[in-house]
Amino acid sequence: MLAENKVKTIGVMTSGGDAPGMNAAIRAVVYEGIRHGLKVLGIRRGYSGLLQEDIREMDEKSVADIIRLGGTILETSRCPEMMTDEGQAKAVEICRKHQMDGLIVIGGDGSFRGAQKLSARGMGIIGVPGTIDGDIACTDYTIGFDTAVNAAMEAIDRIHDTGASHECCSIVEVMGRHNGSIALWTGIAGGAEMVCIPERKVPTVNEIAEDVLSKRRQGRNDYILVNAEGVGHTQELRQAMEEDTGIHTRQTVLGFLQRGGVPTCKERVFASVMGTKAVDLLLEGRTNRVVVHRDGRFSDVSIDEVLTQEVYFADDLYQCMKAVCGQGN
DSSP states (O other): OOOOOOOOEEEEEEOSSOOTTHHHHHHHHHHHHHHTTOEEEEETTHHHHHHTTOEEEEOHHHHTTOTTOSSOTTOOOOOGGGGSHHHHHHHHHHHHHTTOSEEEEEEOHHHHHHHHHHHHTTOOEEEEEBOTTOOOTTOSOOBTHHHHHHHHHHHHHHHHHHHHHHTOEEEEEESOSSOOHHHHHHHHHTTOSEEEOTTSOOOOHHHHHHHHHHHHHTTOOOEEEEEETTTOOHHHHHHHHHHHHOSOEEEEEOGGGGTOSOOOHHHHHHHHHHHHHHHHHHHTTOOSEEEEEETTEEEEEEHHHHHHSOOOOOHHHHHHHHHHHTOOO
């Protein structure tokens, strides 16, 4: 049961990098808010838009057909000003001016740090994890990850086809500055021969070249190495591999290709549940919380816990990758 409703107006924003499924979460916030008689304000361009009062009221019509769209209709940005006392004070003042009783922030850890500051100044805050990297502590799911890994997997499938036709090697760089989850998932699913991630020791060029030649002797006429963005040096690695093996080597940097596109079914459903739950938490008088999915169920934890806990590294996934990719120890 929801507590007696003292919440009348809520805001919703997307902040940081865009992620497929954010629109589903926005839509759910608007529908659930209106269902409970709330006024829902959409804040464009994240914290930057908040500080510039780029705010508009949203209704069912404004979100009716957005669940299938990638990106975010509210747009997004990064806002260094929100890390200053002046920026935070101004943000709270603007929220009060527009009579917001609560604010739902859809984004990653940087966005949650800004939200934490607003909560400390008395704003009702709920976070919804939206980042394709999957690098938010306390949750097994973040909006955008499932679509991103499926896009990367499809790209690797296509690269496999042309690589086999030309008997060449390919290095595919995927996103993940500090977290190798996208690389691990797509490396396993795409049948890559090697995966390099920032959390673990990266093989030397000589070790990679030896593996390429070993696979070639075994009759493998193409070779794919998935390289996480955080490892970097993709261009230099391509040149070194080609020089050491004598085999034509190509590089493909997937970049923003992973961010865009139609969100998967899982993305749409999970993001919708998270958006709905975010509104319900505000109606229950809860604040400084993040909606999470772990152990098979949706729940919530404090923003403080999310920002202080270390992101879980899936060592079982890493061990699986070494087995199926033949990457050794």
